[in-house]
Amino acid sequence: MNYSRKDSGDATILRITGSLDALSTPDLRPTIDELVAEKRPMITVDLSELRLIDSSGVGAIVSLYKRMRAVGCKVEVTGLKDQPLAIFRLLRLDRVFPV
Amino acid sequence: MYHAGVIHLRVPGTLRYRDLAVRVVGSACKLVGATDMDTGPFRINSDWDNQVVSAFGEAFNNAAIHSYSAASKPGDVEIEVDTGPTYITIRLLDFGSSFDPDAVPSPDLDTLPESGLGLFIIRSFMDEVTYAPGSPNVLSMTKHLSPHNRPPQKPRDLKHDNGGGSSRQ
Numbered sequence: 001m002n003y004s005r006k007d008s009g010d011a012t013i014l015r016i017t018g019s020l021d022a023l024s025t026p027d028l029r030p031t032i033d034e035l036v037a038e039k040r041p042m043i044t045v046d047l048s049e050l051r052l053i054d055s056s057g058v059g060a061i062v063s064l065y066k067r068m069r070a071v072g073c074k075v076e077v078t079g080l081k082d083q084p085l086a087i088f089r090l091l092r093l094d095r096v097f098p099v
Numbered sequence: 100m101y102h103a104g105v106i107h108l109r110v111p112g113t114l115r116y117r118d119l120a121v122r123v124v125g126s127a128c129k130l131v132g133a134t135d136m137d138t139g140p141f142r143i144n145s146d147w148d149n150q151v152v153s154a155f156g157e158a159f160n161n162a163a164i165h166s167y168s169a170a171s172k173p174g175d176v177e178i179e180v181d182t183g184p185t186y187i188t189i190r191l192l193d194f195g196s197s198f199d200p201d202a203v204p205s206p207d208l209d210t211l212p213e214s215g216l217g218l219f220i221i222r223s224f225m226d227e228v229t230y231a232p233g234s235p236n237v238l239s240m241t242k243h244l245s246p247h248n249r250p251p252q253k254p255r256d257l258k259h260d261n262g263g264g265s266s267r268q
Contacts, residue, residue: 021156054160062213066211083152
């Protein structure tokens, strides 16, 4: 898993590639904590090059969404396809993150 | 006992080997529906494959994180993948702590849970799931290509013989 963060004004793009799973998700947690602490107003999580995700990875993204929402900020997810899309649909996260 | 046509894989039961095991299962999915002389239909990232890979990944997580984290020593995970013309059956064996699948509640998706989703994903994506506590603990999962081949729906597919142990996701 690789990820990058790019800020532009109030907007932040968090791009995650590869496999976000139980092994790699802990590496992403500090960045999530930073985004929450900074109260970034609008975060876009770009998953267009995410190959695989498991329940741990989903938990991290949902955690980001819930924590940002609690401080009045927004999170959207873009680029879902293939296996990650199957998981998001099963967990009915397409209600929260329209695909 | 050795069975022709069944893929056997044994890896250390740690998350480091998760991706390797998932890739093997993902490739095995391509053999389902193929003849003996064929490497499989041209099917890339189909929903069927995605569902099998997702379920297996959660099963491996449970073995690596829960079975062996609670055990006194680490151990291996044995994986058997049987690919038939219309189905795939995956047996995952570990030698760590057992658990009671019926004690794991279904998640309330309306509350956007951040954990406790693993077994739900396995149960949702596979047609038949059984768990027998061991040692070894044996999780068996089958998925059919066609809905017509699926067995009648049961109130609860995941059954166990006895036992209990650490909580699972």
